[in-house]
Amino acid sequence: MPFKKVLAFGILDGIHNAFNDLIDGEIQRVPITEQDIRYEDGAIVSLLRQALVRSIADKRGLGTDGSRVLWKKEKYTTEREGKDFFDVHHAARFSLRHIGEQMFVAIDPTLYFPAESKENEEAILNIRLRILGYQHNDKFNAALNDWRAVILKRGEPTIFDYPAGSAAFQFIIKSAPAFASIRQPRRNAVKLANSFGRLIHHRGIEIPEQPLRFADKAQSVVKDTLPIRGLANNGPFDLNLSSQADEGPINIAVICPGAEAPLLEQFLVDGSRFHNPQRGTKEEYLVQYTGFENVYRTPIVFPSRGAPLWYMLPEIDSLLDECDGALDLSRKIRDGVSSLAATGRPIILIFTPDRWQRWRGFKNDDEMFDVHDFVKAYCVQRGIATQFLSQDTLGYQDKCRVWWWLSIAIYAKAMRTPWVLDGLDSDTAFVGLGYAINQHANKGKHIVLGCSHLYNAQGQGLQFRLSRIENPIISGGNPFLSFEDARRLGETIRTLFWESHLKLPGRVVIHKQTPFRSKEQQGLNEKTLYRNFRKYWWALLIIKGKLGAVYG
Template identity: 30%
Template structure:
């Protein structure tokens, strides 16, 4: 037995595409690419994007002022080695954004804060008042594209539930509006309005607005057109009784270019819960994989993908593997990959000293894209690390701490780690709700976490599929 590990591999940073036909419109940097080429779906999003608003009494001007900021220009005061100046919404996305017609702007009455103060459940009072306003706007759904909701800090007592009440205002509103197919953007006084780097705020909100309006900022440039990615997540759904908890299962489907198609969600019943980790029966896994495959076929003229990669955070039990294989039997290759985020491994970059020939710790962290196989079924993948081609010198997102890898465990599939690791790295750049170069997880897992958190709060899931833009 030896303590040596396998030699490491390295995969370069994934390129992003900013035009469906011009192969030359590519860049490693998502924001730089937008400024150079414009968004991938340029010309396909309604111009202008119309904004409806909900605000506290006599505070609607706060939202109007924020919208004016989006139309202005700002230079970054942080992350200057990565973040370009904000050029205005028009110049960033090649279209305008403006307020919707007059009756799409609601100011709540000034009794709300007093009622919250007097109530034993202020979060219920606040949520009810906001949902009534949203239902009022729903009657004019054809007159707006997105709803801005101003959340002042004076409402903080209603952001969370009382002890033992699993309530979160953000997730509660997302669950209610997603069911109505209404995209919303919460504008918090203590965050979006107070954060000092206005360029950073404008990039993040601007990207979210464009994606929520149905736009595609970028896609992956180098991908296998016959591959589909599926992200699985589960959430234990709270019930009002002492009966068994239902499990909400979410399955998000991505095409080869990393664009999320849609997702399905339903309450599963044939579930084995082990240490709060749910595992599906063969029948339940067959059902969710079958519905996921149907989503892909609907967008690809009835054609099944040649290869499918399924990601989830827990291991694949024997029955789950059998259910996947039965549902995906028409696909040539199926990879079932467990993505483990919290691990104890760390890595230090060692370069050979030219004079002595000995190894010497460098001043830079391990490169993003480094892979160390731990055997046929496991590998370490550095999603976070040093990146070339972004800044004048090396770029290390966050600029602090020693980057830790994630662990990929393959429960089905074979061959080298190249495609599995390369696709995970690329999918980490496909979060359109973030202005960073990459996330710490592939978007299959990052979106799955959000979906599970919000979907479990929806009253009725039905059989319809959903677009992720309503949950951003």
């Protein structure tokens, strides 16, 4: 099917050579309008970004993917992950944002790995976290200024041609950054020097951290804004409730192949030991881990090899291809889960070694299969709590960080409550939306909407409902709801709340990670749908760190 319109940046000869005799008609120059650059993920903005990135790479001698990322050609360092070594380069991710009447270049410092592939993406993710995880404000600002020095001329605009040296299309970037003036409510504003005033393009306010509620041994409520610090200094929110109910210890079960059993057994012993943050007092959000029972004031039982709650996972035949091996692995894990679940309701830790990497899933023309997702779906239907562990987790050097992360997951999956938000309306229902896309399913059945419901501010009454989106709208690779799909979602929310409480909520808060499009707002705010609400229907939009609200 022929394209009605082709958009391109370049010189006429270059465009003719690229398309040869495929162009029917004359090539016309057209101006770029405000509407064209309105959306960051739009076609015109994408073309502009690609042209700019390629121009900068050519003029400054940088590497590029031709789309978003630039990197320095000289190696920054070499990092080891497991048995493999990876070269690392300083890099930056670029985007264009139209704010007010101006277009801004946003630079996000990152890392580039020449050897990155699907096979080693987990190892590279660990390296990224290891390097960038500690890149707080001072280091991030230094990296940002370094990229400004590489790309821009000091004190004057910098011009980049596209194509290089042609002057056919020019990007002019000013060296002055765009600052934001952020103030705290109920505090006097800080007066800035005049030299900074002309650089302020945005204004905002700082929203205080929401306090969390914990409990102490005196059966009183204690508040803290940091989850880990609140647990370490006090105890979980349900500390006194758990003691009164005499729920007993948290039992852990294990599914693990025999060859890695000693490694996992030693790792579990560390769960009852003290671990200090790797960066000591420099760590901003991490405090000392003092062992599971000391933190949560609840006994926990880790099994040892040979115990009834330690299931030895049979080996996979090394001759099996990725398809048959993945199916065999999923069956063997399922058998282990069934065996352990028969002993009670333990939390099952499932360990799959790196040597089984190729059997963790497969994708072909007919099917896409993931062992992790299959096991999770199998266990959720039977009310069985599971936690997958990778070999990278066991070998991670910062044991304090690992055990805080894992212990919180274990405690929550044991149906306990480590903390709750403070000061929220008890008559509010909270809804979280997520999407999964199956590229192999038929249209109309390939996008699944996950809808989780928390029916009060204490996090109680959780329900999770999966449903297909019948008429999805795809934009920027993300699915959005049509008016009818949004209306059906609203009806589901109302029905589930009524079934749980025999009343309608006074307020509903919806969270999702993409913007609420107009059709979604209209469907959710349909007057006939919520005519029985005692208050307005509120949808809280949390979109890439931005906060806003719509009501109807």
